Amino acid sequence: MRRDSFAGFHPFVNLAYFALVIGCSMAFMHPLSLAISLIGALSYSVVLNGRKAILFNLIYMLPLLLVLAAFNPLFNHAGATILFYLPNGNHVTKESIVYGVAAACMYVTVIIWFSCFNKVMTSDKLIYLFGKVMPALSLILSMTLRFVPRYRHQLSVISQAQRCIGRDVTQGNFIQKARGGLRMVSILTTWAFENAIETADSMKARGYGLPKRTSFSIYRFDRRDIIVLAILTALAAVVLAGAAWGSNSIRFFPSIAVKGYSPFGAAVYGAYFIVCLLPVMLQLMEEVKWRFIESKA
């Protein structure tokens, strides 16, 4: 993965950003808001994943968008402008088609934002963040994440041992294979519990439960984090004020109604645009800076 500038910020900034942007994407249904958020999500996913993101968006997201957009007008007949009638006698309205397209865009945008979230908010960052508020629960999460690959490895060890005595899943007829598989799962479960209790006793012996535990990854909240967080807070305040004022709201039923142009509305959309494109802009700034300080000799 290319180094992403935004992912290098403090995990709290990352989490606050994704909470804001995903929450706003779910709540704002105005077409302009949707377009801004979709552009932000698409460009950031391309920055993060390169060509893989383009393929993912084309192969999975585009068909999903079309299917979801078709779902609403088929089952929702609210709206004043009747366009045509379906063979079963129900009518299709302009409003429900527009709403269907908007809801599908919203859904797809949220999924793409989550694909960026997966890439940026790695599990160690989440555990670092929640380790302070919920130490026990985040410890469960981190242990589980460690156990899964460990059990896979142990399963292959068990499988090799069983193969030596002819009781592996690859040996014998169907019933013998199934029995071999179940026996391996049973061995693994017993081993897992015995091993876990040992782990627990070892944790206790090393002082689990004492205050001031350290975590694997260490993050510092430094000046650039404060700057970005302050900018984000200011922009979020503008966007949320706009939402409370209703300048980016839209009414779909019974007829479509949006607020007309106003300077404040323009400011709200401007702020939202900057919010959605913030990670991409940070990345661009980083690259420009890099090119600038690169030796020209």
Place this chain on the structure above:
Amino acid sequence: MLKQPENVSRRRLGKRTLTAALLILIVIPATILMGVFFLDDRKYYFISLLLLLYTFIPFAIVFEGRKPQARELVVIAVLTAIAVAGRSAFFMLPQFKPVLAIVIVAGVSFGAEAGFLVGAATALVSNFFFGQGPWTPWQMFGFGIIGFLAGALFRKGWLKRSKWSLCLFGGAAAIVIYGSIMNVSSVLMVTPQLNLQALTAAFASGFWFDFVHAVATVFFLFILARPMLEKLDRIKEKYGLLEP
């Protein structure tokens, strides 16, 4: 070793009830009113997501508040890891997963709270491998509440440790509880209001998925329930883990 004094467990219940009461009486109505007034009463998905998150809060507060022992944490982590590994082992068969069966066994064996934690943590952790999305909180809630119910009903004596009782509960929970939660969530995501037709369509199109899920749950409970419960009993006996 983990047995808590009587008064601690009573106080614990009180704290959970208090948090739940606060949420139900003040925070949840406030959220719904906020949705009606500020979001034009059209953002059902957003509001329902917030309500869903509130259900996790009492569990988290209580669990953290009683400072669980290392052994208890590790057992929950092992059960979760087994469920996650089970989900990824059957990745090629859609919906045919042992997750719900393991969550139910965990609830029956270690109590309602452990059942909830195993269910919710399994959904969260397995989505680190399969991809997080707007569905994650719903899955966490769906699995968690079934684990909780399994533990609570077992404590009440309505759910027996017998194979048939568990299979019946598992099949019903997969279709009625988990299926309904996921179908309603998908409808909330794409239509502005819950109407009967959209719900019927979602339930009809989701039926075979729910059905396969139920068959898988019954199948795995039929095979796994007894040996798993025996193993867990053995561990509890051997290391003196008592139900919290």
